[in-house]
Amino acid sequence: MKLFLDTANLDEITEINRWGVLDGVTTNPTLAGKEGKDFAAMIKDICAEVDGDVSAEVVSTDTDGMLEEANKLAAIADNVVIKLPLIPAGLAACSQLSRDGIRTNVTLCFSAPQAILAARAGATYVSPFLGRVDDIANDGIALLSEICEIFRVQGYATEVLAASLRGPQHVAQAAVAGADVATLPTKVFHQMVSHPLTDAGLERFLADWDAYQQQLRG
Ligand code: G3P
Numbered sequence: 389m390k391l392f393l394d395t396a397n398l399d400e401i402t403e404i405n406r407w408g409v410l411d412g413v414t415t416n417p418t419l420a421g422k423e424g425k426d427f428a429a430m431i432k433d434i435c436a437e438v439d440g441d442v443s444a445e446v447v448s449t450d451t452d453g454m455l456e457e458a459n460k461l462a463a464i465a466d467n468v469v470i471k472l473p474l475i476p477a478g479l480a481a482c483s484q485l486s487r488d489g490i491r492t493n494v495t496l497c498f499s500a501p502q503a504i505l506a507a508r509a510g511a512t513y514v515s516p517f518l519g520r521v522d523d524i525a526n527d528g529i530a531l532l533s534e535i536c537e538i539f540r541v542q543g544y545a546t547e548v549l550a551a552s553l554r555g556p557q558h559v560a561q562a563a564v565a566g567a568d569v570a571t572l573p574t575k576v577f578h579q580m581v582s583h584p585l586t587d588a589g590l591e592r593f594l595a596d597w598d599a600y601q602q603q604l605r606g
Contacts, residue, residue, distance in 0.1 A: 389563045392440070392571035394551065396420045396430055400574040401437050407577075412440030414493070414515075414551065414571040416471065417447055428464060435465035443493045443513075445471035446481075454481035462490045469493050469512060474502050479509045486510025493549065503535045507544040513569065517552035518562070528552070529561045536566040556580045 390411035393404050396419040404410050413434050420427055431444045442465070446457040454477060458470040462485075470485055471493045472478040482492045486509065493513040494506035498521060506514040516535055518528030536548050547568035553559055556579045562570045572580075 389567055390440075390569045391559075391577075392443075392549070392569055393577070394419070394553075394571040394573050396423050396434065397574070398430075398433055398437060401434060404574060404577050405438055409577075410438060410440065411569070412442060412467075412469075412571075413438055414443040414471070414549070416443075416445050416495070420445075428460070431461065431468060432464050435467050438467070440467065441469045441491070441513075442467050443469045443471040443495075445473075445495065449473075449475070449477060451477045451480040451484070454478065455484060458485055458490060471495050471515075474498075474506060474514075479505055482506065482509040482511050486512075495551070497535075498531070500531065500534045500538055503548070504538065504542075507539065507542070507546040511546045513547045513549040515549045515551040515571075518550055518558060519552035519554040521552075522554070529558070529565060532562060532567060533565040540566065 392412040396415040444461045446454045448454045469491045491512040494511040495515045497516045521528035549569040550562035550567040
């Protein structure tokens with residue numbers, strides 16, 4: 389399972405990229421708005437920082453408008469992936485972009501039938517939003533597992549990108565379900581790396597090392 393960072397903040401992207409675990413970045417209009425910078429310039433900077441795919445979302449709700457935005461965004465860098473909402477106009481735009489050889493991420497997916505439509509429209513990625521499904525008292529991981537199983541049985545080429553992940557357990561569960569990609573906020577990357585036994589173990593090793601050095605010095 390590849391790991392993407394779900395942010396438009398370049399400092400956060402640079403930090404996690406240094407860990408050597410980053411396969412790509414996803415952004416959305418909410419995340420872009422937090423940065424207060426020109427959107428095209430922001431996407432250009434992110435694409436220069438990471439080698440992997442960078443999702444940039446359109447905001448038009450009609451197919452022609454989506455295609456116009458998509459073509460401008462796709463021209464920014466080779467690793468731009470066009471994020472489109474899972475609505476009829478988004479599926480039509482996805483089909484056209486797929487025919488044009490432009491890669492897509494169909495987002496705001498909340499059901500298996502929606503995911504099937506995204507796959508049939510030629511999406512590169514489809515993004516089920518697990519946390520938001522949990523938020524309405526449904527089971528996001530069950531939805532992800534169903535989509536992964538359908539895609540496996542059907543042999544769909546579209547990659548399943550688990551989004552709206554709220555904690556490290558979501559990441560582990562997405563990996564068990566067979567997601568191709570998980571996109572996580574920076575906070576979840578930090579939560580994934582931390583463990584109290586790692587901290588306690590390191591503290592003990594360093595204290596023992598100091599004691600050993602003191603002993604050598606007599
Ligand atoms: O980028 C899409 C998704 O990951 C958003 O997550 O936490 O706003 O539901 P969230």
